[in-house]
Amino acid sequence: MNKKCVGCGILLQNENKEKSGYVADLSYNYCERCFRNINYSEINDLNVAIDNNSIIDTINKKSDLVFFVADLLNLSSDLINIYERIFKPKYFVINKIDVLPKNVTLEKITNLLTNEYKVNENIIYTSKNNSNLLDRIKLSNNIYFCGLSNSGKSTLISMLTGENNLIKSYMLNSTQDYNTVNFENKKIVDCPGFILPSNLQNDKLLKIILPNKKINPRTYQISKPVTLNFHNMFSIRLTDVNSIICYVSNGLVIKKIYKDIDEYQEIVVPSNSDLIIKGIGFINVKNKAIIKMDKNLIIEIRNSIFK
Ligand SMILES: Nc1nc2c(ncn2[C@@H]2O[C@H](COP(=O)(O)OP(=O)(O)OP(=O)(O)O)[C@@H](O)[C@H]2O)c(=O)[nH]1
Numbered sequence: 001m002n003k004k005c006v007g008c009g010i011l012l013q014n015e016n017k018e019k020s021g022y023v024a025d026l027s028y029n030y031c032e033r034c035f036r037n038i039n040y041s042e043i044n045d046l047n048v049a050i051d052n053n054s055i056i057d058t059i060n061k062k063s064d065l066v067f068f069v070a071d072l073l074n075l076s077s078d079l080i081n082i083y084e085r086i087f088k089p090k091y092f093v094i095n096k097i098d099v100l101p102k103n104v105t106l107e108k109i110t111n112l113l114t115n116e117y118k119v120n121e122n123i124i125y126t127s128k129n130n131s132n133l134l135d136r137i138k139l140s141n142n143i144y145f146c147g148l149s150n151s152g153k154s155t156l157i158s159m160l161t162g163e164n165n166l167i168k169s170y171m172l173n174s175t176q177d178y179n180t181v182n183f184e185n186k187k188i189v190d191c192p193g194f195i196l197p198s199n200l201q202n203d204k205l206l207k208i209i210l211p212n213k214k215i216n217p218r219t220y221q222i223s224k225p226v227t228l229n230f231h232n233m234f235s236i237r238l239t240d241v242n243s244i245i246c247y248v249s250n251g252l253v254i255k256k257i258y259k260d261i262d263e264y265q266e267i268v269v270p271s272n273s274d275l276i277i278k279g280i281g282f283i284n285v286k287n288k289a290i291i292k293m294d295k296n297l298i299i300e301i302r303n304s305i306f307k
């Protein structure tokens with residue numbers, strides 16, 4: 001019997017409790033992981049084996065329209081590299097615009113996408129409160145929603161189709177396998193989310209690092225050497241006069257401390273750049289700076305979105 005979980009798309013099985021798709025009884029519609037998430041808000045980080053390449057191949061073979069779902073805090077060149085490998089007609093969807101602070105206008109994001117990442121066309125801005133995708137799906141039959149885990153694919157599909165069974169959660173890889181929703185004689189496919197090393201680095205703190213409210217940018221005027229500690233996850237240290245603004249979830253506690261960082265990497269950040277802390281957000285840095293940070297932190301530097 002090939003029955004799939006209506007929440008996450010995984011093939012149901014009643015043989016191995018430790019493996020994905022387990023149900024005590026194959027007549028159930030949700031796998032145990034989804035059931036426990038929906039009913040008891042339990043987070044189960046089954047290490048789902050996600051293969052980005054295989055997802056890209058499947059999309060390139062089977063889709064006729066792709067919605068590539070991303071959010072501002074997770075824009076990075078790794079993500080754009082995945083986007084570029086999709087050869088079907090596609091939209092770049094910036095989701096979760098409800099959390100954008102006032103000074104981050106859609107125009108600024110469009111400029112960033114165009115100038116920095118060379119994404120020139122078909123950009124859509126949306127959020128879970130918005131249903132502006134509907135008129136874009138009219139001429140297609142096999143529509144795939146893909147993007148990083150937690151970018152909001154399942155939430156968007158639910159809103160678009162009214163299909164409420166799909167699992168929607170900050171748990172990493174809530175959607176475990178391709179999950180097809182039939183809608184107006186079309187197939188809308190919810191893909192498992194792409195995973196980058198930065199996702200795995202932060203997976204225990206997902207509830208905190210995913211913004212659920214409008215982001216309050218946090219500004220720090222630096223006049224003497226200081227270390228900023230981000231929720232005991234990582235630290236950065238600045239020594240010279242500067243002004244920096246952090247665009248991260250409001251729930252993430254930032255503390256000023258004066259202790260140096262022991263095991264560090266040092267990077268030069270040009271003036272008016274954004275330092276992307278992958279999987280977390282970005283920090284706008286006004287003056288050129290030499291920044292120390294934890295050795296393993298995964299970062300990228302780009303021209304500022306405010307330039
Ligand atoms: N603020 C905000 N949060 C959103 C929005 N859309 C989704 N979320 C939240 O983001 C988290 C992930 O949503 P999902 O729809 O499960 O994301 P997904 O892309 O399907 O994730 P995977 O199945 O893991 O690949 C949930 O906590 C959602 O409530 C949005 O428009 N705004």
Ligand SMILES: [Mg+2]
Binds near residue numbers: 153
């Ligand atoms: Mg999902």
